[in-house]
Amino acid sequence: MSWIAPPPDGGGDRRRGAVVVTAGGGEGVELRAALVRLRRATGLPVAFGGLIEEGLRLRIGELSGAATGALRGLGVSNGSGLGGKTLALGRPCAVTDYRTSRHISHEYDSAVETEGLRSVLAVPVVVRRRVRGVLYGALRTAQPLGDRALTAAVDAARDIEQALVVRDEAHALLAAAREPVAGPGAWEQVREAHGALRALAPRIVDPALRAELLAVCGRLAGASAAPPEHTVRLAPREVDVLACVASGATNTATAARLGLRPETVKGYLRSAMRKLGAHTRLEAVVAARRAGLLP
Incomplete structure (x- = not known):
């Protein structure tokens, strides 16, 4: 089983919307906090995520509740795996059993299997209509992830989006102040x-x-x-x-x-x-x- 949420109001094609994050990695503070909130709100045992970096590739930079480091630093390409599908479509996606799903490609099965994940959802982080990253929530059993988990993941992504907007404003003001x-x-x-x-x-x-x-x-x-x-x-x-x-x-x-x-x-x-x-x-x-x- 898998599902793809409809685009949010005011959406549109975001497949070309990925941007490079160049702020030096400080975004991890906001990302870590959002992952903790996601797990608390849903009871999901594992949450992880990352932001787009140079080369327009998603890099998994933060883990919460993970039993291994298999996912840390994993580079996710546009269209590949569940996260890559979310990047390409610019909307939430989920699978009930990752390793048997026919709705995604399976380039990252080894890391997912090592961590023991089965049911996984992925939500894009979108700032000004551009995908900046992806948040994941996961179970170690194959069972459907309901609306509660999706809503909490979307809320966590919105938190990061607002933090990135503020960060962008800060860097723009700093650059202007130095001129x-x-x-x-x-x-x-x-x-x-x-x-x-x-x-x-x-x-x-x-x-x-x-x-x-x-x-x-x-x-x-x-x-x-x-x-x-x-x-x-x-x-x-x-x-x-x-x-x-x-x-x-x-x-x-x-x-x-x-x-x-x-x-x-x-x-x-x-x-x-x-x-x-x-x-x-x-x-x-x-x-x-x-x-x-x-x-």
Whole structure:
């Protein structure tokens, strides 16, 4: 038995949609977390997955619940095996008994047999209509995988998709922040980049990438030629709020941008103003710039 889910709304042919992941492997943090959530939600004993790498080939990079390392590092080509079929079609696929299924090719039977897998489902990770990877869930017995397992696998894939979107945004902002700027609007560009990076950093799961974003924020904030007039310590979220305020955002807009409640934004703003000795939002921004906390 096997099944192929229909394409999601707004789908379309994704067979040419694979892209190269070039972020340096930090995506494994998000992938590992998604596999753990998948197993908890379904009770499946094994989950594994990988992302597209150079050469447009899927590489199995993360395992959860595996008894052996047979699947780790396995390269899956487009159209080959269950994962390759999922890559080619851009939609979930499953088999009830992997080794006897006539609906897939069998290039990877040795690794699957070594791990003792029988019933397997595969779900694509799709970002902006392009396949970026595949998540697998599996049983060591030949029995149908129901809708609960499929739904949980799709949800786990969506989590990774959102993480990859955020990661892509982060790398784009980092690249833009490193570009030299000149002209009358240069300083405003620096401030916009700083605010965008501060707002994005808390959404980054990978600690190394998050630290890199915050380090760039620090360099942008200290880009002024004038040394800080005095030392003030603000909490990270207080700086985030001030960075949004500096761009002209209202409390409501700041809350939406940072994923906070408007009342929480007001609390951070009041605290920052008190520490800076400011009586208005504008005074707080000016004081934060003088203290080297904002560019």
